Amino acid sequence: MHLQAPLLRISAAIGWFTSTTKLPASTSMESSKLEVQYLFGGSQPWNTSTLVWAAVDDRVRGGSSQSYLEPLNHNGKQSAKFYGVLDTTTLGGAGFASRSTRAVSGTHSSDETTWDLSSYDGLSLAINSADDKTYTLTLKDELPRDKRSDGRERSGISWEAVFNVPATEGDQEGMSVKQSNETTGIIVEIPWASFKATYRGRDVPDVKPLETKTIHAFSLLMRSFFEKQDGEFELIVDYIAASRFAE
Incomplete structure (x- = not known):
């Protein structure tokens, strides 16, 4: 099942699509002028x-949903497999499974783990392979200071970008498709403006802009979109990177 993905650009890769953009092994893409x-x-x-x-x-x-993130060595690259089972029966149609960056206990607090990405235009995901499900990349630019009475973290504002892997080259409301010779999947280019503020999966209007200078957490999320998808899922990501997009 494919859901409409908002305001993203997606780039197709070798093996699935035809295009001419080449992704070198270095941290700059000379052919697309993308750093x-x-x-x-x-x-x-x-x-x-x-x-x-x-x-x-x-x-x-x-x-009852469950997720895993397994680091892989893919042709000398540090890839990761995000997979698991999304269950929608236990919670009556709702469900989510995600993996989120978190500071290891005893090292430093999550609030001290920040990324200053303000000099970039957005994020790029190099996807090696995927199923036909819809995924979400989530950012946190601030974290709740206190916890709930049961010790769990309080919910806060999340910034979400929804994407899926298209079957043909093209755009998904701003998602561009480019070939990657360095990976075997696609490159999803996500401008900062494509991240939408949400609270527990619902849009939040009239919120201040995403603060890209202090990103505290990243998450890969599989959710039901209220009973629109469920079951096993698998996404292999070669990398997540901050990017400067070509004009």
């Missing part, structure tokens, strides 16, 4: 001694 800073994958690890991708599934609300 990147690898955040996860590429030349950077997905998990470190101070930061991991932890599970944030609907089990915290009594659901």
Whole structure:
């Protein structure tokens, strides 16, 4: 099932589509004049001694969904497989499974883990392979200072960009498609303006702009969109990078 993806640009890769854009192994794409800073994958690890991708599934609300993020060595690159099972029966049509960056206990607080990405135009995801489901990349530019009485983190504003892998080259409301010779999938280019403010999956109007100078957390999310998708899912991501997009 494909859901409409808002305001993203997606680029197709070798093996699935035809195009001419080449992605070199360096941190700059000379052919597309696109500069990147690898955040996860590429030349950077997905998990470190101070930061991991932890599970944030609907089990915290009594659901049964489950997610995993498994680092892979793909042709010498630090890829990751995001996979699991999205269950919508337990919570009556709702459901989500996600992995979110989190500081390792005892090293430093999550609030001290920040990325200053203000000199970039947005994020790029190099996707090696995917199913036909719709995924969400989520950012947090601030974290709640206190926790709930049960010790769990409070919900806050999330910034979400929804995407899927198209079957043919083209645009999905701003998603451009370019070939990658460095990966075997596609490159999803997400301008900052494509991230929409949400609270527990619902749009939040009249909110201040995304603060790209202080990004505190990243998440990969699979959710039901209220019973529109469920079951097993799998997405292999070669990297997530901050990018300067070509005009």
